[in-house]
């Protein structure tokens with residue numbers, strides 16, 4: 413039997429204000445433990461809002477959100493959350509930024525540092541441990557934000573457009589690399605993106621959202637062979653899946 | 665050969681600083697020379713306007729008494745600035761964390777700045793005598809406001825999303841404060857401290873005019889009664905130098921506390 417790691421049930425969210433903004437009309441989704449699932453939708457459809465609900469930062473207007481069966485409402489810290497902006501702390505060196513989440517979660521400092529040291533190379537940051545965030549390139553900043561998320565002792569990762577700030581080439585490189593890292597790691601990932609190829613190449617399942625107010629319009633099982641290859645985007649199977657996703661995106 | 669790159673990086677910088685300062689220094693020298701010539705040519709009496717060369721003599725003559733006066737003024741300014749920083753930070757923490765405190769304190773603080781603090785000096789002298797206490801208090805009263813306002817601003821302007829990030833990690837209130845809010849406020853704290861430092865020395869000196877048993881302010885009032893204009897000028901130069909030293913000291917501490925602000929950005 414498969415376990416559900418992440419669950420949203422009939423979540424609706426309206427941001428209060430003048431005028432109130434209905435960001436999410438209705439969203440339900442499930443992510444199985446160990447799966448890689450993407451949430452795909454146009455800009456402003458409420459993807460980040462849903463992720464922030466799961467991170468325990470927003471109390472939804474209606475519905476329930478759980479991680480491993482525990483409600484995230486008013487209870488942050490159940491999952492490792494990577495926000496859309498990298499939000500590196502400028503006053504901390506690379507090594508101190510990397511262990512921020514681990515440190516807050518109570519991992520002993522020496523242990524966190526040891527784990528980080530083992531990962532700098534895989535995240536392309538070796539040699540920059542003592543640098544300040546202001547000295548990193550955009551791609552390095554995102555990799556560091558990702559490393560910080562990976563180093564949190566949590567089974568579920570919530571990634572909000574981790575490669576949003578990258579050019580197409582670096583992006584493809586980082587996607588392949590993320591898949592490699594994830595395959596070895598075996599944790600549950602819920603990835604937010606508005607890049608169809610990215611969602612299909614990386615995921616077991618893709619959820620598609622409509623424009624604001626967001627609504628989940630389709631759930632598409634991907635089931636492509638892993639590991640992905642760059643050439644995969646031209647196979648008949650891939651093209652067919654892409655057509656299905658694009659149709660779901662355009663259907664409302 | 666290892667020393668070559670290091671030396672090469674230090675010397676051009678030192679030379680550039682020297683080059684940047686040259687016009688100002690030359691102008692100052694020209695001014696002093698002009699002053700000297702003018703005073704000597706017109707035979708201006710020394711009690712009105714002593715030539716600059718007399719200042720050095722005045723300094724040498726007073727070598728015995730100056731260290732004591734300087735120490736007094738320095739102590740008052742340093743202690744005053746220290747307590748101003750403590751008071752400023754406490755008020756800033758209150759203003760930033762308790763909405764009710766913000767509504768009570770903020771307007772009062774702003775209004776209090778319309779009371780010229782130095783006018784309070786005679787009152788403080790009545791209450792606390794001629795010792796250091798009233799002078800330290802004056803420096804505190806002058807210095808705490810910019811520190812409180814700037815620090816509170818820094819705390820309130822911390823990046824909401826950074827706060828949310830550490831909250832999503834399960835941070836306690838204290839952890840949010842330690843990892844995000846305090847580091848965000850440090851630059852503004854130093855901006856406030858810099859303003860406080862600029863007024864600390866002069867505040868102590870003026871407070872000493874209202875009655876003191878020691879200090880550079882007292883030295884000036886005594887010199888004035890004795891028509892020793894040269895000594896007054898000399899004391900003014902000394903006070904300016906101490907003020908500059910204060911300024912530089914605060915800058916150095918800020919640099920030490922915030923090393924990330926002084927790295928050269930390679931990208932972005």
Ligand SMILES: Nc1ncnc2c1ncn2[C@@H]1O[C@H](COP(=O)(O)OP(=O)(O)OP(=O)(O)O)[C@@H](O)[C@H]1O
Pocket residue numbers: 427429433434435453454455456457458459460461462496606624
């Ligand atoms: N704090 C807020 N207050 C008011 N409205 C908000 C707030 N945050 C988001 N919104 C609104 O909610 C809607 C959904 O925002 P959200 O950030 O979830 O979109 P998104 O799908 O992540 O978009 P993008 O792909 O551009 O990141 C938007 O219309 C946005 O303006």
Ligand SMILES: [Mg+2]
Pocket residue numbers: 459460461496572
């Ligand atoms: Mg978003």
